[in-house]
Amino acid sequence: MMAKIEFGIRVQGVILVAFIQSNKGSPLPGLSLSLGYSVTYLSLIVLIPLSACFIKAGSLSPTEFWTIVWSERTRAAYSLTFTTAFLAALINAAIGFLVAWVLVRYEFPFKRFVDAMIDLPLALPTAVAGLVYSSLYVESGWLGQFLVPLGINAAYTKFAIVWVLVFTGFPFVVRTVQPVLEEIEPEVEEAASILGASRLQVFTRILLPTVFPAILSGFAQAFARGLGEYGSVIFVSSNIPYKTELAPVLIVTRLEEMAFPEATAIATVLLAASFGILAFINTIEIWSKRFGK
Amino acid sequence: MKRFDLGFMFSGKNASVLGGVIAFVLVFIAIQPIQKRSNSNNLELLHVSFDPTREVIHEINEAFAKDWQKFNNGKVQIYQSHGGSGSQARSVADGLPADIASFALFTDMESIAKKKLLHPSWSKSKGVMAPPWNTAIVFLVRKGNPKNLRDWPDLIQQGVGVIAPNPKISGNGRLAFLSAWGYMLDKGHDDFETRAFLKNIYKNVPVMDASARASQVTFYQKKIGDVQLAFESEALMAVKESEGQLDIVYPSISIKIEPPIAVVDSNVDSKDTRLLAENYLNFFYGLEAQRIIAKNGYRPFDVSILREFESKFPPMKLFDISLVGNSWTEVQSVFFGEDGVFDQVFKAIRNDGKN
Amino acid sequence: MGNKTIITASLKKKRPEDSEWVRYLLTTMALGVVFLIIGIPVFHVFFRAFEKGPMVYLDNLFGNPNTRHSIFLTLSIAPRVVFLSVVFGVSAAWAIARFRFPGRTILLTLMDLPLAVSPVVAGLVFVLIFGMQGWMGEWLSANNMQILFGTPSLVLATCFVTLPYVVRELIPVLETYGEEEELAAVSLGANGWQMFWRITMPNIRLALVYGIILCNARAMGEFGAVYVVSGRISGLNDTMPLRVEKLFQEYDMPAAFALASVLTFLALVTLGVKTYLEKSMAHQKADAGEST
Numbered sequence: 001m002m003a004k005i006e007f008g009i010r011v012q013g014v015i016l017v018a019f020i021q022s023n024k025g026s027p028l029p030g031l032s033l034s035l036g037y038s039v040t041y042l043s044l045i046v047l048i049p050l051s052a053c054f055i056k057a058g059s060l061s062p063t064e065f066w067t068i069v070w071s072e073r074t075r076a077a078y079s080l081t082f083t084t085a086f087l088a089a090l091i092n093a094a095i096g097f098l099v100a101w102v103l104v105r106y107e108f109p110f111k112r113f114v115d116a117m118i119d120l121p122l123a124l125p126t127a128v129a130g131l132v133y134s135s136l137y138v139e140s141g142w143l144g145q146f147l148v149p150l151g152i153n154a155a156y157t158k159f160a161i162v163w164v165l166v167f168t169g170f171p172f173v174v175r176t177v178q179p180v181l182e183e184i185e186p187e188v189e190e191a192a193s194i195l196g197a198s199r200l201q202v203f204t205r206i207l208l209p210t211v212f213p214a215i216l217s218g219f220a221q222a223f224a225r226g227l228g229e230y231g232s233v234i235f236v237s238s239n240i241p242y243k244t245e246l247a248p249v250l251i252v253t254r255l256e257e258m259a260f261p262e263a264t265a266i267a268t269v270l271l272a273a274s275f276g277i278l279a280f281i282n283t284i285e286i287w288s289k290r291f292g293k
Numbered sequence: 294m295k296r297f298d299l300g301f302m303f304s305g306k307n308a309s310v311l312g313g314v315i316a317f318v319l320v321f322i323a324i325q326p327i328q329k330r331s332n333s334n335n336l337e338l339l340h341v342s343f344d345p346t347r348e349v350i351h352e353i354n355e356a357f358a359k360d361w362q363k364f365n366n367g368k369v370q371i372y373q374s375h376g377g378s379g380s381q382a383r384s385v386a387d388g389l390p391a392d393i394a395s396f397a398l399f400t401d402m403e404s405i406a407k408k409k410l411l412h413p414s415w416s417k418s419k420g421v422m423a424p425p426w427n428t429a430i431v432f433l434v435r436k437g438n439p440k441n442l443r444d445w446p447d448l449i450q451q452g453v454g455v456i457a458p459n460p461k462i463s464g465n466g467r468l469a470f471l472s473a474w475g476y477m478l479d480k481g482h483d484d485f486e487t488r489a490f491l492k493n494i495y496k497n498v499p500v501m502d503a504s505a506r507a508s509q510v511t512f513y514q515k516k517i518g519d520v521q522l523a524f525e526s527e528a529l530m531a532v533k534e535s536e537g538q539l540d541i542v543y544p545s546i547s548i549k550i551e552p553p554i555a556v557v558d559s560n561v562d563s564k565d566t567r568l569l570a571e572n573y574l575n576f577f578y579g580l581e582a583q584r585i586i587a588k589n590g591y592r593p594f595d596v597s598i599l600r601e602f603e604s605k606f607p608p609m610k611l612f613d614i615s616l617v618g619n620s621w622t623e624v625q626s627v628f629f630g631e632d633g634v635f636d637q638v639f640k641a642i643r644n645d646g647k648n
Numbered sequence: 649m650g651n652k653t654i655i656t657a658s659l660k661k662k663r664p665e666d667s668e669w670v671r672y673l674l675t676t677m678a679l680g681v682v683f684l685i686i687g688i689p690v691f692h693v694f695f696r697a698f699e700k701g702p703m704v705y706l707d708n709l710f711g712n713p714n715t716r717h718s719i720f721l722t723l724s725i726a727p728r729v730v731f732l733s734v735v736f737g738v739s740a741a742w743a744i745a746r747f748r749f750p751g752r753t754i755l756l757t758l759m760d761l762p763l764a765v766s767p768v769v770a771g772l773v774f775v776l777i778f779g780m781q782g783w784m785g786e787w788l789s790a791n792n793m794q795i796l797f798g799t800p801s802l803v804l805a806t807c808f809v810t811l812p813y814v815v816r817e818l819i820p821v822l823e824t825y826g827e828e829e830e831l832a833a834v835s836l837g838a839n840g841w842q843m844f845w846r847i848t849m850p851n852i853r854l855a856l857v858y859g860i861i862l863c864n865a866r867a868m869g870e871f872g873a874v875y876v877v878s879g880r881i882s883g884l885n886d887t888m889p890l891r892v893e894k895l896f897q898e899y900d901m902p903a904a905f906a907l908a909s910v911l912t913f914l915a916l917v918t919l920g921v922k923t924y925l926e927k928s929m930a931h932q933k934a935d936a937g938e939s940t
Contacts, residue, residue, distance in 0.1 A: 028830055029840035030739075031747045036312025038740035039755070041732070044320055045807045046761055049773035052783060056776055072640065095681045102678035106671050114679065116923040120686050122862075123915035123922075125869025127889040128908045131896060132689040135696070138515040142692060156500050156517065167685055199666065228766025231871030231889070238500035239459060241636075242643040248768045252876065253503070255772060256380030256462045258404065259631075260781060267769045274764035278757070312739070319735060323728040323807075324800035339881060347898060374881040387779035388789065389797045389879045408780065506897045514899065534899060563792075 053271070056264040068265040073241055074250065078269070081247040084158060085226030088165030093219045095166075096173025097211070103174070104181040119171050126168060130235030133164050137236075156238035161246065164232045169222030176218035180211045213288030217281055224277040227270065336361075336369040336569055341391035343378035343401075343464055343552065344504040345527045349426075349589035350395075356585060357576045369569065377504035378464035385410065385557065392561050392570040395420075395554035397464020397505075399614075399621040402553045412558045420554040425577040426591035427551045429609055430465075430472040432542040433512065433521040433528040440519045444545050445476040449493035454518030457498055458508045460628075460635050464552075465505035467629055469522035472548040474628075475612045479546055488634070492641050513539065524550070526590035529605070549611035690912060697909035700902055708906035714883045715907060718891035725799065725887065726867040729806045733863045734856065737814025742848075744815075745822035746830075762811045770808045771876025774801050797879030802887060805873040810866045814859035821855040822848075824933065854932060858925045865918040869911060 057065065068074065102108075103115055121129065135141050137155040139148045144155060153159065184207065192202045230248040238244045245253075247270055254263035342350055354371040361369045374381065374389065378397035385391045386408045396402050399421070406415050415421060434442055440453055448455050460466035473494055477487040500517055502508045505527060512521040513531050520542075523531070528541045556574055561567040576582050583595040587602040599606065618624035628634045666674075698705050710716055743749075744756060762770065776782045778796040780789065788795060795801050829851075833843045871889040878885045886894060888911055895904035 026747055026827070027834060028746050028827060029834065029843065030308075030742055031749070032308035033312045033840075034739035034743040035747075035749070036309030037316045038312075038736055038743055040313035040316035041320065041736045042740070042755075042758060042811070044316065045732075045804065045811055047758065049770075049777055049808065050761070050765070052776040053769065053773045072643075073636070076643075095678075098674065099678045099681060102675050105666070106675050108675050108679070112923070114682055116919050117682065117686050119919055119922065120690070120915060123865045123869070123918040125871060125889045125892075125911050125915070127871040127892050128693065128869070128911050129689065131892060131904060131908055132692055134515070135901075136689065136692055138517065140516050143688070155515065156511075167689075170685055224764050228764075228768070229872075230766060230768045231875070234503075239503065240498065240501050241459075241639050248766050248872070251766075251768050251772065253459070253462055255775070255876065256377060256383050256503075258379075258383045258386065260776070263772060264776065267766070267772055270766055271769060274766070278760060278764045282757070316736075319732060320807075323732055324795070324803045344897075372881045372884055374879055376880050384797060384879060387775060387781060387796060388785055388794065390794065504897075510897055510899070514901065563789075 050271075053264050053267055056260060057268040060261050060265060064261075065265050068262050069269050073245070074247075074266055076242045077245050077247045077250040077266075080158070080161075080244065081227055081270075082273075084161045084165060084246070085223050085229075088162045088169055088226050089219045089223040091162070091166050092169045092173050092222045093215050096170065096218060096222075097177055097215055100174045100177035100181055104178060118174050121168050121170050126229065126231030127235070129167055130164065130232035133160070133167065133232065134235040137163075155236060156244070158244060160236040161233055161244065164236050165222075165226040165229060168229055168232055169225050172221040172225065173215060173218030176214040176221070177211050180214040181207075184210055213284055217284045217288070220277050220281045220284065224274055224281075227273060227277070336367060336566070338369065338371045338392045338566060338569060338573055339374065339390060340371060340393040340395070340573075341374045341381050341385055341389060342395045343381055343397045344375050344506040345465070345509075345524050346395065346552075347373065347375050347506075348530070349526070349586060349591060352585045352589065353577065353582050356581055357573055360576065360581070361572075371573070375506075377458070377462045379462045380503070390560050390564065391557050392564065392566050393554065393573060394557050395424075395552055397550070397552050398467060398625075399551075399553055400625040401464065402555060403622060405557070410557050410559045411555060415555060415558075418555060419578075420556075420574055423594060424551045424553055425583065425594045426586050427549060427594070428525045428591050429547040429550055429611055430469050430522055430544075431525045431528050431547065432544060433523045433531055434540050434542055435519065436538050436540060438540055438542060442520050442542060445473050445494075446490075448473070448497065448520065449490065451497075453497050453520065454499050455494060455497040456500060456502075456508050456512040456518040456521040457495075458504055459501045463502070463504050463508075465508065465522075465524060465527075466501075467625075468524075468548055468550055470628070470635060471614075471617055471624070472522070472544075472546075475548055475616050476544070476546050478616055479612060488638060488641070491634075492638050492645075495638060496642050496645070525592070525606075529590035543607060543609055546610045546612060549613055690916075693905060693909050693912045696901070696905035699905075704902065705906050705909075708900075708903040709910065712903065714886065715891055715895070715903065717883045718886045718888050718907070719910070721799070721802075721885065722868050722888040725803055725806060726864055728803055729810055729867040730860055730864050732807055733810050733814045734860060736811065737818050737859055738852075738856070740815045741818035741822055741852075745819050746827055759812050759815055762809050767809055767870065767872030768876060770873040771805050773808075774804055774877050796877060797881075798885055801877040802874050802885060805877045806867050806870050809870055809873050810863045813863035813866060814856070817855045817859035817862070818852055821852050821929075825851045854925055854929045858922065858929070861918055861921050861925070865915060868914060 060068070099118065103111065103118075134155055137144045137147065137153075137160065139145065139155075141155075147153070188206060189202050192206055193199070197205065228248060230252070233246055234249060237246055237249060239249055239253075247266060251263050251266050251270070254260075254266065340350055340354070350373055354373065358369050358371065361367065374384070374391070376384070378401050382394075382396055382401035382404050385394055385405050394402070394405060402411075402415070402421060405411060412418075432442055434440070440447075440450075442448065442453065447453070457469045458466035460470045470491065473491055474487055477490050482490070500508075500511045502511055505524060508521060509523065509527055509531060511517050512523075513535060521528075525541075528539075532539050532541055554574065554577065556567070556570045558567075561570045577586075578594060580595065580598065583593040583598040584601075587593045587598050587605070590605075592606050593599050593602070614621055614624060618627060626633065697708075708715070709719075740755070740759065744752060775796060777784055778788065778801060779785050785796075795804070829847050830843055833847050838846070869889055870887075871893075874887055874890060875893075878887070878890055880886065880890070880894075882894070888907060892904050892907050892911070895901075895907065
């Protein structure tokens with residue numbers, strides 16, 4: 001009985017959809033209400049506050065703005081932020097691909113558990129991550145006591161920043177690559193090897209190009225995350241101006257010096273960079289949808 | 294009976310406006326702006342202070358609450374907020390409703406005075422002219438002083454790790470910088486030599502934290518560096534805490550630090566807490582609080598208490614701010630303003646690194 | 649962001665195998681990486697927290713009123729933030745997945761902004777609005793209200809950073825289910841609420857819970873944004889992550905790690921629930937796929 005009614009409802013629905021598609025404008029209720037709500041909420045929480053940032057930065061004259069965002073110290077902070085985030089994203093692209101590959105292709109004990117743990121950096125507060133990493137890698141720490149005598153100093157160096165950013169960005173590449181690897185039809189690989197391609201050729205000519213957009217998208221996400229990261233890096237960065245001072249740390253420093261226009265100017269540049277990356281990710285997604293299939 | 298029908302919400306021209314209104318209301322309910330003036334009879338004070346005063350203020354608060362209970366038969370709750378001196382001043386200027394403010398530096402007090410939070414005659418008040426405590430910058434070194442660091446020139450040796458906070462945002466950072474500067478001026482060196490000296494000290498700084506306490510954690514907990522340029526109070530506490538792992542070295546000369554404390558006039562007037570706040574501030578000069586101050590490693594204002602703790606505070610040669618500049622305000626902008634002496638010293642270090 | 653692995657039927661077909669040593673080598677390397685990056689830190693947190701025995705651990709957590717308050721504060725902020733994000737998520741997902749209107753793509757992009765903006769900037773923008781030197785500071789103060797440096801600003805900043813979490817999970821699910829059932833319900837005379845609670849809600853239920861879990865985890869763990877807007881008053885506006893930092897600076901490492909272990913435990917629970925939901929959703933999707 002229920003199934004019949006359900007079927008009836010479905011059929012009716014399909015007819016309605018056809019009707020609407022020819023008619024434009026959906027008969028479903030709630031567009032104005034939900035749109036009114038979401039736009040207002042989005043404005044209150046995100047858009048108006050963010051525009052405050054731009055307007056504050058806009059109160060500077062172009063030359064003032066330029067001198068601030070292009071001063072030697074800010075330039076050093078940007079270049080450090082970009083290089084560390086880039087390096088971390090690059091490392092993540094490599095190890096993320098490796099981990100995704102192993103999770104999709106091979107069987108091993110506790111696989112489900114390991115799979116679940118990959119997302120830990122997204123769930124773990126960044127402050128905790130910073131606390132743990134800084135106490136692991138200092139000279140008296142668990143790992144530091146072995147690494148420091150070897151000359152590997154993973155606390156208070158650029159390497160420390162990169163390493164913490166690797167942690168915070170770890171899930172992105174794994175999670176973008178995993179589904180793509182799963183969807184590759186075995187027939188494709190089979191066909192290639194029957195036609196005489198070596199395993200390596202199959203990998204470089206077929207698999208890598210297919211997952212490349214996914215790697216790129218994961219890379220960009222990890223990169224964007226790394227650019228803005230604050231909670232964990234303040235525990236491991238040594239904040240030496242020109243050397244290990246990151247842009248988000250510099251923003252807070254400026255803020256605490258009560259230099260609001262400076263803080264907002266630097267924030268604006270960081271924002272613009274993030275916008276760019278966001279646009280880049282979306283482009284990759286559209287591009288991979290169009291050409292991936 | 295007709296059922297109450299909410300279906301109207303989904304149609305009609307005004308549905309989007311309705312959605313907007315709901316968003317406003319929900320956000321407002323969720324954030325619940327705080328009423329600034331509390332109507333309850335609970336007496337509350339907020340003391341916003343700089344970083345290394347956490348323990349001493351906590352103890353004084355407890356003593357004051359007990360004292361108040363005894364004489365006024367009422368409960369009083371005192372909240373504390375701590376952070377880098379400059380950043381705490383920023384928070385107060387931005388509206389953190391402090392009743393009492395104490396900072397490491399005169400200029401931080403001045404910056405909140407500029408926002409008209411203090412009475413025009415603030416700089417003449419007792420808490421600013423003659424603060425209940427004073428201290429100096431000393432060297433905190435590892436047990437037995439393995440690198441044999443005795444005085445400021447020892448800090449420029451190669452291979453010595455010097456821990457000091459960032460002078461841009463930390464009072465401790467600024468005072469450490471000025472102490473080294475004062476040493477050179479006192480010895481009769483000129484500006485050029487002094488800058489080179491400072492450059493060589495800061496070249497040896499591996500970690501530059503945001504506040505005095507963060508530096509202490511770096512030096513003591515994470516065991517980085519050979520010497521920390523710390524407040525005497527912090528150094529004394531660390532020595533006690535470390536159970537012999539750390540030692541204090543008194544340099545030949547250091548800067549006299551008199552952290553100002555004041556009632557934040559505009560806040561106590563709007564919160565109606567002036568009487569309590571002034572009582573609280575006066576309590577700092579009483580014998581009980583003075584003893585707590587001395588016990589926590591700050592040199593007390595009261596001479597009799599200072600004599601009582603003589604063995605703890607060896608005499609030091611201290612210099613006044615007048616040695617390095619006309620006023621705190623001038624020193625602040627000349628040394629730590631945009632492209633000031635500190636920035637120039639760091640640029641020089643960077644350029645050295647390049648070559 | 650989410651891991652929505654759907655094990656497709658094709659997977660069960662045999663792929664060309666890698667040689668055994670390649671398999672072992674790669675698996676060892678991958679497990680080594682996961683262990684180094686994730687395993688050791690988690691283990692370390694719990695080790696340091698329980699180093700001195702469970703009684704000391706409990707005392708570290710509940711003996712200190714300021715630490716107790718930070719737990720209470722986090723537990724009171726997170727539900728408010730989650731509630732707001734859920735209402736927004738549902739309404740925005742409904743508008744975006746079910747309708748085509750001008751500006752739809754822009755709305756979609758703007759919603760993702762908080763993921764790209766540095767949390768520090770997220771805090772800074774509220775200082776710029778509600779601070780005494782900001783747009784509304786004077787007015788609020790004149791009207792005897794305070795937003796910055798207290799719970800209100802903590803809620804706002806957390807809302808900012810968690811805004812996209814629920815809506816991002818709901819849109820794909822709504823798109824998968826299509827609108828046939830809802831259209832049918834409406835054509836049979838159901839009003840908006842009836843349609844929503846009887847048809848839409850059961851379909852998006854799992855995805856909604858999934859979004860809530862992610863949103864809640866972020867709300868409890870946020871540091872950068874709340875660091876900027878908190879007054880750092882012990883016992884008043886320190887959330888758990890802020891308290892961790894403070895304890896760390898007060899030399900109280902065991903207490904810092906004890907509180908950190910609670911946050912880590914919450915993160916692990918989050919992962920557990922998440923994994924379970926992913927499985928259920930894959931099933932639900934498979935079922936839906938079969939019946940059509």
